[in-house]
Amino acid sequence: MEGPWYKPFRIKVVEPIRLIPRAERERKLKEAGYNLFNLRSEDIYIDLLTDSGTGAMSQAQWAAMMEGDEAYAGSHSFASFLEAVREITGFPHVLPTHQGRAAEHVLFSCALEPGKYVLSNTFFDTTRANVIARGCMPLDLPIPEALDPENDLPFKGNMDLKALERTIAEKGPGKIAMIILTVTNNTMAGQPVSLGNVRAVSKIARAHGIPLFIDACRHAENSYFVREREPGYADKSPLEISRELFSLADGCTMSAKKDGLGNIGGFLAMRDQELFERCKERLILVEGFPTYGGLAGRDLAALAVGLKEALELDYLRDRVGQVRWLAERLREESIPIYWPPGGHAVYVDAGRLFPHIPLDEFPGQALACALYLEGGIRTCEVGAAMLGKDAPFQFVRLAIPRRVYTREHLEEVVETLVRIAERAGEIRGMRLVAGEGPLRHFTARFEPLGA
Ligand SMILES: *Cc1c(COP(=O)(O)O)cnc(C)c1O
Numbered sequence: 001m002e003g004p005w006y007k008p009f010r011i012k013v014v015e016p017i018r019l020i021p022r023a024e025r026e027r028k029l030k031e032a033g034y035n036l037f038n039l040r041s042e043d044i045y046i047d048l049l050t051d052s053g054t055g056a057m058s059q060a061q062w063a064a065m066m067e068g069d070e071a072y073a074g075s076h077s078f079a080s081f082l083e084a085v086r087e088i089t090g091f092p093h094v095l096p097t098h099q100g101r102a103a104e105h106v107l108f109s110c111a112l113e114p115g116k117y118v119l120s121n122t123f124f125d126t127t128r129a130n131v132i133a134r135g136c137m138p139l140d141l142p143i144p145e146a147l148d149p150e151n152d153l154p155f156k157g158n159m160d161l162k163a164l165e166r167t168i169a170e171k172g173p174g175k176i177a178m179i180i181l182t183v184t185n186n187t188m189a190g191q192p193v194s195l196g197n198v199r200a201v202s203k204i205a206r207a208h209g210i211p212l213f214i215d216a217c218r219h220a221e222n223s224y225f226v227r228e229r230e231p232g233y234a235d236k237s238p239l240e241i242s243r244e245l246f247s248l249a250d251g252c253t254m255s256a257k258k259d260g261l262g263n264i265g266g267f268l269a270m271r272d273q274e275l276f277e278r279c280k281e282r283l284i285l286v287e288g289f290p291t292y293g294g295l296a297g298r299d300l301a302a303l304a305v306g307l308k309e310a311l312e313l314d315y316l317r318d319r320v321g322q323v324r325w326l327a328e329r330l331r332e333e334s335i336p337i338y339w340p341p342g343g344h345a346v347y348v349d350a351g352r353l354f355p356h357i358p359l360d361e362f363p364g365q366a367l368a369c370a371l372y373l374e375g376g377i378r379t380c381e382v383g384a385a386m387l388g389k390d391a392p393f394q395f396v397r398l399a400i401p402r403r404v405y406t407r408e409h410l411e412e413v414v415e416t417l418v419r420i421a422e423r424a425g426e427i428r429g430m431r432l433v434a435g436e437g438p439l440r441h442f443t444a445r446f447e448p449l450g451a
Pocket of ligand 1: 052099100101102124126127182183186215217254255256257258265266
């Protein structure tokens with residue numbers, strides 16, 4: 001039996017990082033308009049901005065890259081990729097894309113009629129923006145318990161089934177173009193979705209003839225939670241659980257920058273042949289020929305290996321365990337976080353840490369800036385700055401890149417947060433000086449208040 005410090009890999013290549021002096025951090029942050037997306041990565045010590053495309057590849061992935069087949073059509077790297085995606089999802093039709101949002105764009109432009117509703121447990125930001133760009137209305141239907149950051153339920157990423165039935169009845173099934181389950185539920189603190197919930201949503205969707213797609217970016221982490229928490233799954237492998245998940249849906253979009261363990265890549269997969277033919281034409285127009293779809297052959301080769309590695313039990317135990325360890329350490333230090341932790345990130349509740357900062361002064365953005373100034377740590381605000389005034393929480397997301405940082409790095413993050421919490425009352429809010437629209441957080445600029 002592995003102990004709590006069991007680590008299923010060792011380090012073969014190292015990438016130097018450094019903490020630049022405080023005065024320089026102050027200057028860089030000001031130049032960046034207090035938006036951490038505008039910083040240069042060499043000015044960051046520990047980068048927890050995202051777990052997307054930031055993971056470390058294995059030696060097997062690097063070896064596969066050397067054998068990448070760069071043929072325009074029919075490359076054997078695509079054949080390996082196709083085999084891996086089919087084995088995991090069971091969907092016969094697969095289109096590679098350069099990342100997840102491209103899969104969303106291709107699918108929505110072929111499957112959504114403008115003027116209709118699209119329902120989700122909670123939309124991810126690019127998915128929501130792609131639904132809106134297609135002229136449809138995204139509606140989030142999370143379970144109400146998800147909005148309680150202390151409720152210890154095992155599957156707070158679930159969709160609210162009553163709200164789903166009510167919405168379908170109110171709008172009429174013909175007005176609902178699609179249901180999308182985000183697995184795990186990234187915007188809802190990375191919480192898992194139970195297979196029981198997916199099964200129930202699938203049944204309702206089928207009864208009304210509404211297609212069900214999975215936003216599958218973190219399906220492997222979700223399957224690990226199902227194995228740990230859902231009765232009847234303790235003896236199943238993550239692969240078996242993921243296969244069961246996909247068997248309940250009509251298709252999926254996926255960012256392989258997450259549970260594909262790739263630095264770039266994604267795909268769109270489905271059962272329906274006719275929809276596939278239309279998506280294929282669209283893909284050729286906006287991404288590339290259907291055997292590469294915006295990726296190099298070597299990228300496909302790395303993903304063919306990474307998609308399978310992401311489902312290995314030792315890997316998932318370490319991955320999800322590292323996130324849990326960070327969450328438990330922060331809780332020990334009385335830093336308010338969303339509980340329980342999800343699979344890829346810990347969400348610090350800046351609303352509770354800085355009760356003196358009103359929402360229109362962006363407590364989350366203030367904390368993200370403080371983390372950089374205090375420790376050279378980059379994080380991502382998921383609150384009023386990203387989601388507007390309707391944001392359910394004022395979170396700062398500490399996203400953990402896969403296989404990149406050690407517990408020493410994360411302990412450094414804990415100690416930095418403790419130092420900030422000790423003088424929480426001195427932290428001031430921010431003013432938004434530029435930026436609008438559903439993706440404004442990528443380009444917005446801020447100024448500190450009362451400085
Ligand atoms: C990252 C992500 C996407 C979009 O994928 P990209 O590869 O960043 O385009 C969609 N949905 C969820 C849940 C994500 O986490």
